[in-house]
Amino acid sequence: MLFHLQGKAQSPASYYNGVAQIIGKKCGICHYKEGYAPFSLSTYEEVKRHSKEMGLVIASGSMPPWKANAHFRDFADNRSLDSAEKQALLDWLKNGMPLGKKSDLVQPKKFTELPKPDVLLKMPRPYSLAASNKNTYICYKIPFELDSAHAISGLQFFPGLKTLVHHASYQIFEVAESIDLKLGPDYYVYNEDSINRVDDMRDFTFFKMIGKQGENPREIYHGGWLPGTGLIKFPEKVGFNLPKRGVLLIRSLHYSPSSVEANDQSALGLFYSSVPILREVGFAAFQPKNPSPGYGWTIPADTIYRAHLNVKFNNDVSLLFINPHMHLIGKTFRAYAVSAKGDTIKLVDIPDWDFNWQDFYRFKNMVKIPAGSVLHATATYDNTSKNPFNPNQPPKAMAFETGMDESNEMMRLVILFLPYQKGDEEISLE
Numbered sequence: 001m002l003f004h005l006q007g008k009a010q011s012p013a014s015y016y017n018g019v020a021q022i023i024g025k026k027c028g029i030c031h032y033k034e035g036y037a038p039f040s041l042s043t044y045e046e047v048k049r050h051s052k053e054m055g056l057v058i059a060s061g062s063m064p065p066w067k068a069n070a071h072f073r074d075f076a077d078n079r080s081l082d083s084a085e086k087q088a089l090l091d092w093l094k095n096g097m098p099l100g101k102k103s104d105l106v107q108p109k110k111f112t113e114l115p116k117p118d119v120l121l122k123m124p125r126p127y128s129l130a131a132s133n134k135n136t137y138i139c140y141k142i143p144f145e146l147d148s149a150h151a152i153s154g155l156q157f158f159p160g161l162k163t164l165v166h167h168a169s170y171q172i173f174e175v176a177e178s179i180d181l182k183l184g185p186d187y188y189v190y191n192e193d194s195i196n197r198v199d200d201m202r203d204f205t206f207f208k209m210i211g212k213q214g215e216n217p218r219e220i221y222h223g224g225w226l227p228g229t230g231l232i233k234f235p236e237k238v239g240f241n242l243p244k245r246g247v248l249l250i251r252s253l254h255y256s257p258s259s260v261e262a263n264d265q266s267a268l269g270l271f272y273s274s275v276p277i278l279r280e281v282g283f284a285a286f287q288p289k290n291p292s293p294g295y296g297w298t299i300p301a302d303t304i305y306r307a308h309l310n311v312k313f314n315n316d317v318s319l320l321f322i323n324p325h326m327h328l329i330g331k332t333f334r335a336y337a338v339s340a341k342g343d344t345i346k347l348v349d350i351p352d353w354d355f356n357w358q359d360f361y362r363f364k365n366m367v368k369i370p371a372g373s374v375l376h377a378t379a380t381y382d383n384t385s386k387n388p389f390n391p392n393q394p395p396k397a398m399a400f401e402t403g404m405d406e407s408n409e410m411m412r413l414v415i416l417f418l419p420y421q422k423g424d425e426e427i428s429l430e
């Protein structure tokens with residue numbers, strides 16, 4: 001295959017002419033020294049060292065991980081290789097990985113040199129994860145007092161133990177002066193019982209950690225991190241206003257089973273906006289009220305279960321990000337809205353769900369959902385023994401939507417949105 005770059009005459013791809021650029025763009029966001037992936041692909045030597053596995057994962061399409069069907073709805077940060085890039089990499093591997101001339105190199109965007117956050121809200125003390133070989137869920141409180149309030153235009157969650165932090169869900173609260181930020185413990189470990197008692201959790205977080213009865217702290221922002229979630233950047237004048245004094249509550253920090261003891265110190269980085277934030281981002285999470293008529297809240301063993309949710313929008317909104325969520329036996333997830341006029345607005349389609357890759361998908365442009373529209377989402381679950389991700393072999397009946405534990409299932413759709421303003425559809429999120 002001939003690779004063509006920068007208007008130069010066509011020449012076979014070499015590392016410096018073509019390959020490094022593709023890898024920098026499509027692999028570099030995770031495969032760098034401090035990155036999320038297990039090894040770096042930043043230099044020729046590193047790429048060469050992993051060339052065999054690279055050939056396999058590129059051919060199979062498992063890397064770069066990208067689960068959203070671009071024919072249904074494509075997103076701003078689509079990481080997948082287009083067919084020319086894929087072919088160029090495979091041909092280069094087959095041709096013995098020629099290095100080429102250094103002068104051909106157009107520096108790929110270096111993700112290690114992303115702008116540093118203006119403030120890092122970090123767990124003040126490391127959490128010591130035991131070598132228990134079990135899933136661990138904690139809720140961790142990070143109080144902060146800044147020089148002043150700040151307008152925030154972007155944020156990024158940095159898992160401390162990159163290979164063990166499985167997901168995080170967090171909220172930022174403004175906390176009244178009358179409340180001692182150090183009140184209560186730093187963190188709370190869920191056990192198998194408490195994890196499903198959402199009310200206990202709410203009481204705990206609100207009243208014991210950061211509030212008093214009748215004096216709930218004000219929620220400023222709600223976000224999440226899942227493998228592959230990078231920088232969340234809002235368009236100009238969009239974001240939120242970080243109060244001078246408050247708490248970052250990592251409401252649920254899930255660690256995968258570990259056979260070694262390890263310390264985690266995860267953090268949330270925030271980027272200050274140089275212009276005032278005029279539009280504050282909203283967060284909404286939808287779950288089904290009646291997931292599967294006929295089956296209800298249990299997924300029987302040896303069945304394919306289908307769940308559905310719908311939500312009516314009473315106001316015009318503009319969508320920025322969308323995040324479908326299921327657990328291990330999830331198979332497909334599709335969401336779309338139907339306007340009062342009958343127009344269909346395609347939102348997201350995941351034809352082959354993978355629990356390990358749950359993005360906050362960023363739309364290319366803001367997507368308007370007109371008032372009166374109904375959002376529909378359908379998810380399917382494969383609770384048969386044919387599903388290699390089924391945690392139970394032979395399959396067992398699983399509860400649906402009772403909690404965060406992967407021994408049961410769940411369906412959730414999260415959106416980050418704004419009240420609609422004329423012209424939003426023209427605003428690019430790329």
Ligand code: HEC
Nearest residue numbers: 026027029030036037038050053054057063064065079228
């Ligand atoms: C969004 C983050 C991300 C991106 C982008 C990404 N990777 Fe990975 N990669 C990972 C993680 C995490 C793992 C380890 C877990 C796994 O295998 O799923 C991994 C594993 C691998 C492996 C080892 C797989 C194995 O079976 O041993 C290879 C090879 C690889 N990646 C190559 C690539 C290449 C080539 C690209 C770009 C074309 C790429 N990756 C893009 C995150 C990423």
